[in-house]
Amino acid sequence: MSVRIVALVGSLRAGSHNRQLAEAAVKLAPEGAEVELFEGLAEIPFYNEDIDVEGSVPAAAARLREAGAGADAFLLFSPEYNGTIPAVLKNAIDWLSRPYGAGAFTGKPVAVVGTAYGQFGGVWAQDEARKAVGIAGGKVLEDVKLSVPGSVERFAQTHPVDDAEVAEKLTEVLVQVSAAGRTAATA
Template sequence: MSVRILALVGSLRAGSHNRQLAEAAVKLAPAGADVALYEGLAEIPFYNEDIDVEGAVPAAAARLREAAAGADALLLFTPEYNGTMPAVLKNAIDWLSRPYGAGAISGKPVVVIGTAFGQYGGVWAHDEARKSVGIAGGKVIEDIKLSIPGSVTRFAETHPADDDEVAAQLTEVITRLHGLAGEPAAA
């Protein structure tokens, strides 16, 4: 049985290093792990309870919920914008948190990683995303972390998949998440 891991990228930029990192995760996923890169976060409207009505949920938000519901785990990739996560990722988490107490990520293992230009690799954004996902009902895996600093220079001419150190670290992250997502639920 393959473990399905849904990857969400908090950057919409075409040349995003976090998107490249997510592409590397798809490529480097070990046997038995299927990492699917979600497309379409830009189309999801800002969360608003007035439009989150059963039978009338915006199609883009419904697709995100369906993708998350069908996944065994989530892997979030986020840069750091002004000391926190980008709005597009926070918005996705907000949609996935509803309905309250029974959202699409409720109880699912979630790991947050990423890269940023700064010397700490986006740790503030990663911490904020973990906090938000935990409140939204996801089972945040706190001890699996990867924050890669200096993205603009480190990945200027090298794709993350071709950086041996990053590839090894990313493979370890996915392998550990795969193991946790494949564990049977506690009775």
């Protein structure tokens, strides 16, 4: 059985280091696991219960929910915007948390990693994302973490997949998420 891990990136910027980190995860996925980098978070409207009506959910949000429903696990990549989670990632969490009690995160393993310019690598945002996804029903893998500081300098000339230390740590994260996803899928 192949474990399907859906990756959500909280940065929309074309040259985002978090996107590059997610691209590295796709390449470094362990045997028996597939990391799917979800595209289209920019097209999803802000969550609004008035438009979350069966039969008329916006197409972009429906695609996100479909991808989430088919996931065995999730891997969120979060930069830090003004000390907290980016709106685009929070919005994805909100859409995936519904319908209440039966959202795509419910009971599935979720890890949050990322990189940021600051000296702590975005840990505040990552902690906020863990909190939100846990409330949304996800089984947060609290011990599975990767925060890469100094992204602007560190990845100025090197893609994260070519940074030996980052690649090694990201591979460890992927092995743990994959194992948790496999366990959840067979439970």
